[in-house]
Amino acid sequence: MTKRRTVALAVAAALSATVAAGCGAGAGETSGEARILVTHDFGSRVIGARIQQDVPESETVMRLTERNFDVETRYGGGFVQAIDGTEGGGEGGKVDWFYWVNGILADKGADEVDVHGGDQVWWDHHDWSGSDRIGAVVGQFPEPFAHGAEGKRYPVVLQCASSAETACQAASDQLSAVGVHASRQTLGTNVETEVLRVMVGTWRELRRDQALRLIDRGPASSGVFARFDADGRSLALLDPRGRERVTATTGAGLVAAVKLGDQVPTWAITGTDEDGVEIAAQALDLQRLRDHFALAIDGGRDVSLPVLRQPGA
Amino acid sequence: MGYQRRSSPLHAARAAVGSGLCCALALVALLYDDPLVLAAAMAAGLLAGALAGVGATLRRTLLLALPFALAIALLNPLASQQGLTVIWRFGELPLLGQRDVTLEATVYGLVLALRALAVIVAFALFSAVVDPDQLLRLFRRVSFRSALTATLATRLVPVLQRDGQRIADAQRCRPGPPPSRVALVRAVTAGALDRAVDVAAALEVRGYGAVRRPPRGDWREPWSRHDRAFGLAALAIAALAVGGRIAGVAGFEVYPTLSASWDAAAIAFCLALIALPLLPFLDRRGIGESAAGGLDSLGRTRLAARSRGHVDG
Numbered sequence: 001m002t003k004r005r006t007v008a009l010a011v012a013a014a015l016s017a018t019v020a021a022g023c024g025a026g027a028g029e030t031s032g033e034a035r036i037l038v039t040h041d042f043g044s045r046v047i048g049a050r051i052q053q054d055v056p057e058s059e060t061v062m063r064l065t066e067r068n069f070d071v072e073t074r075y076g077g078g079f080v081q082a083i084d085g086t087e088g089g090g091e092g093g094k095v096d097w098f099y100w101v102n103g104i105l106a107d108k109g110a111d112e113v114d115v116h117g118g119d120q121v122w123w124d125h126h127d128w129s130g131s132d133r134i135g136a137v138v139g140q141f142p143e144p145f146a147h148g149a150e151g152k153r154y155p156v157v158l159q160c161a162s163s164a165e166t167a168c169q170a171a172s173d174q175l176s177a178v179g180v181h182a183s184r185q186t187l188g189t190n191v192e193t194e195v196l197r198v199m200v201g202t203w204r205e206l207r208r209d210q211a212l213r214l215i216d217r218g219p220a221s222s223g224v225f226a227r228f229d230a231d232g233r234s235l236a237l238l239d240p241r242g243r244e245r246v247t248a249t250t251g252a253g254l255v256a257a258v259k260l261g262d263q264v265p266t267w268a269i270t271g272t273d274e275d276g277v278e279i280a281a282q283a284l285d286l287q288r289l290r291d292h293f294a295l296a297i298d299g300g301r302d303v304s305l306p307v308l309r310q311p312g313a
Numbered sequence: 314m315g316y317q318r319r320s321s322p323l324h325a326a327r328a329a330v331g332s333g334l335c336c337a338l339a340l341v342a343l344l345y346d347d348p349l350v351l352a353a354a355m356a357a358g359l360l361a362g363a364l365a366g367v368g369a370t371l372r373r374t375l376l377l378a379l380p381f382a383l384a385i386a387l388l389n390p391l392a393s394q395q396g397l398t399v400i401w402r403f404g405e406l407p408l409l410g411q412r413d414v415t416l417e418a419t420v421y422g423l424v425l426a427l428r429a430l431a432v433i434v435a436f437a438l439f440s441a442v443v444d445p446d447q448l449l450r451l452f453r454r455v456s457f458r459s460a461l462t463a464t465l466a467t468r469l470v471p472v473l474q475r476d477g478q479r480i481a482d483a484q485r486c487r488p489g490p491p492p493s494r495v496a497l498v499r500a501v502t503a504g505a506l507d508r509a510v511d512v513a514a515a516l517e518v519r520g521y522g523a524v525r526r527p528p529r530g531d532w533r534e535p536w537s538r539h540d541r542a543f544g545l546a547a548l549a550i551a552a553l554a555v556g557g558r559i560a561g562v563a564g565f566e567v568y569p570t571l572s573a574s575w576d577a578a579a580i581a582f583c584l585a586l587i588a589l590p591l592l593p594f595l596d597r598r599g600i601g602e603s604a605a606g607g608l609d610s611l612g613r614t615r616l617a618a619r620s621r622g623h624v625d626g
Binding site for chain 1: 393
């Protein structure tokens with residue numbers, strides 16, 4: 001009798017657990033709209049952009065993509081091979097489809113990542129010979145600040161160098177303009193790993209940061225196709241294979257995001273000098289960042305990173 | 314469920330032709346996802362079996378295969394996360410992640426089950442109507458020893474079956490509690506090893522090791538009208554299947570959403586699939602009404618002709 005009761009209790013507990021985990025009939029309740037963008041070559045050419053109204057609870061990145069585009073999958077449906085006829089695996093097998101949700105590269109198959117109301121999904125087909133670890137991108141601003149990741153919003157902290165007060169204020173204003181409230185902290189303050197950090201300052205001041213120092217290691221580690229020189233006064237803008245295309249010096253700015261391990265992304269609003277940091281802070285704008293993996297500002301001109309063609313060509 | 318000689322045009326056809334017909338039906342089942350086509354292939358196999366006098370055998374096989382098909386139909390929607398129409402959510406499960414049951418995966422599970430049944434019916438027909446000795450004789454020029462080994466192995470299966478029944482009967486006659494099935498299996502296995510030693514000794518005595526490849530001509534027989542009719546039917550089915558696939562007849566897409574083209578061409582295709590293997594049964598000339606297990610008239614004619622040194626087409 002006791003054994004039977006134990007079994008009944010175990011079954012009841014299992015059923016309760018499945019119900020609590022979100023078990024139920026149908027696709028589930030809807031939770032607002034989601035956007036999906038499909039591009040080529042690091043966002044340089046848009047294949048399609050759609051808005052999906054009334055995203056159901058059970059929606060995954062794969063379902064959202066299949067609902068809006070013609071998708072070919074591999075390996076049991078978790079890996080995208082082609083979208084609208086553009087196949088991965090070409091040119092020596094180093095061109096493939098990658099996706100980011102709210103500016104953060106997902107580390108799971110597209111059929112395992114849920115889409116929540118307000119999320120933005122970005123698929124890009126590009127050559128990954130320069131870097132296969134582009135952990136975070138800035139082109140979905142105001143994400144990840146507005147909706148976070150996996151349905152969870154993160155607190156936003158603005159850490160500014162003392163020499164970049166004007167730029168810090170500009171960055172704060174730009175974030176406020178898109179409805180993101182960021183608390184201010186002094187540069188170097190320790191924060192928890194689940195806090196979105198926006199670091200503002202010259203590269204000489206920021207490069208000691210544990211996450212941002214990935215940029216000094218090159219695109220293969222950071223996913224940012226730009227590299228400062230040893231004293232941080234010159235900025236090399238790189239092509240998709242990590243080769244230097246342009247060197248920016250005085251007044252050059254950079255807006256980039258990196259992701260260290262399992263941490264949430266860290267954004268860098270930086271430059272070769274104070275002027276560069278200021279113009280980078282002003283570039284923290286929805287229109288200017290749209291569809292860019294990272295943005296450099298050289299001689300007052302926006303340069304999308306990686307550099308696909310010589311600026312001005 | 315093995316081969317038994319019966320008086321039917323299909324039994325009268327040579328082994329290569331009979332197996333060709335069954336393989337053509339299996340090919341249809343493997344090439345198409347459309348449930349109508351799969352049902353047509355299965356129906357064709359069942360009707361051909363009924364006309365060949367092995368309908369009861371096929372029905373028994375089908376009943377045995379049903380649990381297997383049911384398992385496929387139930388497992389696929391649980392294992393596959395493809396498809397856009399979610400009909401049940403299991404939520405986040407430990408180790409498995411998010412599990413959703415989609416309409417598409419459920420339908421595809423049923424399609425896979427139907428395909429399995431169609432293939433099983435095709436090969437059940439094959440084992441019921443194709444003389445295994447005649448079939449293995451086809452391969453004796455390729456590998457005489459392998460053909461002989463396979464023949465002996467297939468012959469031993471029904472012998473062991475009969476052994477098992479006899480031993481089980483004997484066990485039941487003994488007083489005391491009934492012995493376990495393990496004891497029965499042990500006795501049958503020991504008997505099989507004894508028989509294997511006897512067969513090996515017999516082969517040695519008969520000079521099995523000294524045998525040479527048989528000459529090409531002595532087993533060639535001219536094609537009978539049943540051979541030609543069923544051969545043409547098999548070729549027509551195979552050509553129809555491949556041609557229809559290339560032409561896109563009876564297109565059925567499951568993922569990401571269900572879509573079927575059940576037009577007049579698809580219906581005609583299914584009807585042709587059912588009719589083609591049945592047409593040769595219309596010609597029953599030369600097929601006697603002999604009892605099951607005996608030689609039909611064609612078999613007898615062939616036997617007599619072989620003794621005379623020739624066979625009439």
